[in-house]
Amino acid sequence: MSIKIGIIGAGGMIDFHAPGFQAAHAEITALADPNRAAAERVAARYGIPAVYNSLEEMLAGSPEIEAVSIITPNKFHKPLAVQALEADKHVFCEKPPALDAAEVQAMKTAAEKAGKRLMFNFNNRARPESFAMMDYLRDGTVGRINSAQAKWIRRTGIPGVGGWFTQKALSGGGALIDLLHMLDLALYFMGYPEPEYVLAQSFNDFIHDTSFKGPWGIPDVANGVTDVENAVHGFVKFKSGQVLSLQVSWAEMVKREEVSVVFQGQKAGGMVRRLFGRDGLDETAVDTGELYVQEHGRSVNRELIVEADPAMGRKRSAMNFIRALEGAEAPLNTVDQALSLMKIIDATYESSRTGKPVTVVDLTS
Numbered sequence: 001m002s003i004k005i006g007i008i009g010a011g012g013m014i015d016f017h018a019p020g021f022q023a024a025h026a027e028i029t030a031l032a033d034p035n036r037a038a039a040e041r042v043a044a045r046y047g048i049p050a051v052y053n054s055l056e057e058m059l060a061g062s063p064e065i066e067a068v069s070i071i072t073p074n075k076f077h078k079p080l081a082v083q084a085l086e087a088d089k090h091v092f093c094e095k096p097p098a099l100d101a102a103e104v105q106a107m108k109t110a111a112e113k114a115g116k117r118l119m120f121n122f123n124n125r126a127r128p129e130s131f132a133m134m135d136y137l138r139d140g141t142v143g144r145i146n147s148a149q150a151k152w153i154r155r156t157g158i159p160g161v162g163g164w165f166t167q168k169a170l171s172g173g174g175a176l177i178d179l180l181h182m183l184d185l186a187l188y189f190m191g192y193p194e195p196e197y198v199l200a201q202s203f204n205d206f207i208h209d210t211s212f213k214g215p216w217g218i219p220d221v222a223n224g225v226t227d228v229e230n231a232v233h234g235f236v237k238f239k240s241g242q243v244l245s246l247q248v249s250w251a252e253m254v255k256r257e258e259v260s261v262v263f264q265g266q267k268a269g270g271m272v273r274r275l276f277g278r279d280g281l282d283e284t285a286v287d288t289g290e291l292y293v294q295e296h297g298r299s300v301n302r303e304l305i306v307e308a309d310p311a312m313g314r315k316r317s318a319m320n321f322i323r324a325l326e327g328a329e330a331p332l333n334t335v336d337q338a339l340s341l342m343k344i345i346d347a348t349y350e351s352s353r354t355g356k357p358v359t360v361v362d363l364t365s
């Protein structure tokens, strides 16, 4: 029996979730979006039989669904996830997990109470380069990662000015919370160590300059609020002694877009990277996975040869959710990892606001 799933939100990302679920042989039986025209269009594209205006309507009209996929602006992640979990549905939620760690804690509590699975779309873990790199992390080739550098930097990549992405109340923040993927991937490679301190600074010099907009994204909103950062630089120290530096930007004076995790292990170093020819255009991107070792007294670079995935694991990640529900694959992420990630993000914003290093545990005690 295939898993029956309902999707909430008919925006851009559904074109990865829907094919991913269907490739894993799940049945998408319902779609909800207050934008009825968008929902009807997308439902026709993927053969989804039932369309609703809200999750509430969907839960009442399509009781057969066992799982819900949330693809809405960030502000709605927590309330929709909690509502779905309380209705005994498993949940796959887009990134960021929520607006802050307190919201993720509420989602975790709801998942535990319902005994249902809650997973997030950290799709960069589902890239072929990341699957390959994990083999070398698990088999001991790399050893403990002492230090890592996580980067998602864009020269001109603000996703629409005045829309939901650039309003803190709707998004939770700017480039840092939106492009959290490499921070998550570095933490995943490092074994999600317990964070201790964060020291960081955000910048908003270019956030109102429309010449820094990306070649995609949602339309600008005239007179919309724009109150988030365009770049963040930070440093995280973990209780284990491991360290991580972070650079994230939608707009910054860099040569071109780069998405990368570089790490230095006790036995080997490595890198997973996407370099863009033109900011934000996936078809111009080149993906690389490399290991750096010392063999027979000399330095050796090993290149990981994997199949190309222009979608950066976005479809594969949705497949993993279905397979995890079926017990056919280990889940690629856990709620505790999402909580730890959001604590680091909260501390990064707090350090930036106060100009001081922030003890991560302080935020939750």
Ligand SMILES: NC(=O)c1ccc[n+]([C@@H]2O[C@H](COP(=O)([O-])OP(=O)(O)OC[C@H]3O[C@@H](n4cnc5c(N)ncnc54)[C@H](O)[C@@H]3O)[C@@H](O)[C@H]2O)c1
Binding pocket: 008, 009, 010, 011, 012, 013, 014, 032, 033, 034, 035, 038, 053, 054, 055, 071, 072, 073, 074, 076, 094, 095, 096, 121, 123, 178, 218, 314
């Ligand atoms: N993993 C990735 O690579 C990636 C890429 C882009 C966006 N995202 C994430 O996906 C989410 C959605 O982004 P998008 O680009 O699809 O946005 P979008 O603005 O294109 O679409 C959002 C849709 O949600 C609908 N919506 C809003 N409130 C709703 C509600 N309460 N119930 C049901 N539907 C509602 C809107 O009408 C809209 O159709 C965001 O959280 C974003 O961070 C992830």
